[in-house]
Amino acid sequence: MKKRKVLVMLLLCMSLSIPSISFGVEDIQENIGAEEIEMTEEVLEDNNQTNGNKVEEKIEETDSSVKRISGSDRYKTALEISKNTFEQADMAIIAYSHNFPDAMFGGKLAVRYNMPILLSQKDKISDEVMNELDRLKVKKVYILGGQSAISLKAERQLLNKYSVKRLAGKDRAHTAWEINLEITRIAEGIPDTEPLPFWDSSSQIMASGYDFADALSAAPFVGQLKGSEEVNLYGHYPTESYAFVPYFGDEPFYGGAFIIGGPKAVPHMWPSDEYHAQGVGRRIYGANRYATAVEIAKLYPLSIGKEIDTVVLASGLNYPDALAAAPYVSTQNAALLLTHPLQLSIETKRYIQNHKIKNVIVLGGENAVSSNVVKELESMIF
Known part of the structure; x- marks a missing residue:
């Protein structure tokens, strides 16, 4: 038993020793990638649950500028995020809860069309989700x-x-393409019967599909980012917005307006100077997932025109609580940052201290972001 305790403490100390160097949007000179943590699609325990006891669905209302949105599991956390984001929505998204x-x-x-993301099991839409769709007066799912x-x-x-449309491809990468194509169909009023080509690679934003962070x-950020008004290389495809696509390939990727994460997450085909000479391939990354999230947050003022005064904070080690977060983040002057569950990650802490952050919204329960992190935040935010 003593040996086991010592081993656990050593592993915990190692997990908290996270590099604090951050890198901006720059030429790639070192092969520093996003921190690699193996994730399984089947998460055995929701972050919200603590010692088998359910946490009431809520947003914690306190005098503090640090608040928590949480439910008893991932489904109810998504419902609480929806309730704290929308009074009404014409459209909504239903997604599988165990596949990020x-x-x-x-x-x-x-984000683009003001839809909540609600989570479901495979074979049944829960009564709670159906009730939320009714509350929102949704017409299309x-x-x-x-x-x-x-x-x-x-x-x-x-x-x-409801009217229902399924966006699906032969695999997860093609499903992502179908999602991007639907955004264009809505924006341009293009019927389903009319085929659309894929984006030119210079209009793509790519992040790893193997890891969630x-x-x-x-x-x-991508949902609020407007595309170029210039005609793309092929001259036949609208670039009202960038395509947001996952990287699942074994081969390096050779295009992209932005690449999210380091070369370990999304390899590139050419040296960075050749990349930039063609006006594509700007890589947004830091020394780890926490630093990469900070580098994305730094882009909001220039790229989107938002001065960030709020941070939405999620676990950097597990995804369920934050799956539904994007539309909530976009309705605030906010960026989504990550933390270790037990201790506020140093990169996130520095961003909050250096950018006059007034509010922090924590997503998920105690196991996702512990009360120790909340207390540390409360000592920083006034």
């Missing part, structure tokens, strides 16, 4: 992913009350 790419890359669609994510049975349940931080 669909919901995370769907964040751009949610988007299902993200194929029938292995949200089944036909669940789709039929929605069809009893970089895409999670980027989703609210």
Whole structure:
């Protein structure tokens, strides 16, 4: 037992020793990538649950400028985020709760057209989700992913009350493409029967599809980022917005307006100077996932025109609580940052201290972001 305790303490100390160097949007001179942490799609325990006891769904109202939005599990946390974001919504997104790419890359669609992201199990839309759709007076529901994510049975349940459209491809990468194409269809009024080509690679923003952290931080930013008004290289595709796509390839990627994360997360084909000579391939990254999120936050004032005074804070080690966060973040003067669950990550702490942050909204329960982190934040925010 003593040896086990010593080992646990050593591992904990190592996990908290996170590099504090951050890198901006710059030429790549060192092969420093986003921190690699293996994640499984099946998360055995929701971050919100503590010792088997359920946490009441809520946003904690206190005199502090640090508040927490949480539910008893990932589904109810998503519901609470929706309730704290929307009074009414014509459209909503339903995504599978145990597979992050669909919901995370769907964040751009949610942000662009003011949709909540609600989470579901595969075969049944819960009564709570149905009630939230009714509260919002939703008319149309988007299902993200194929029938292995949200089944036909669940789709039929929605069809009893709503117009339903499924955005799905042969795999998660193609599902992300379908999501991007739908954004263009809505913006341009293009019917489903009319085919659309994929984006020219110079209009893509790419993040790893294997790990959630970089895409999670980027989703609210990408959703608010407007595309170039210039005609792209092929001269036939609208660039009202950038395509937000996951990288699943084994080969280096050779295009992209932005790449989120380091070369370990998304390899590039050419040296950075050749990349930049063509006006593409600007990489946004830091020494780890926490620093990468900070580098994204630094882009808001110039790229989107928002002066950030609020930070929405999520666990950097697990994704469920923040899957539905993108539309909430976009309604605030906010950026989404990450932290270690037990101690405020140094990169995040420095950003809050140096950017006059007035409010912090914590997503998820005690296991996602501990009370120790909240106390540290309260000592910083006045």
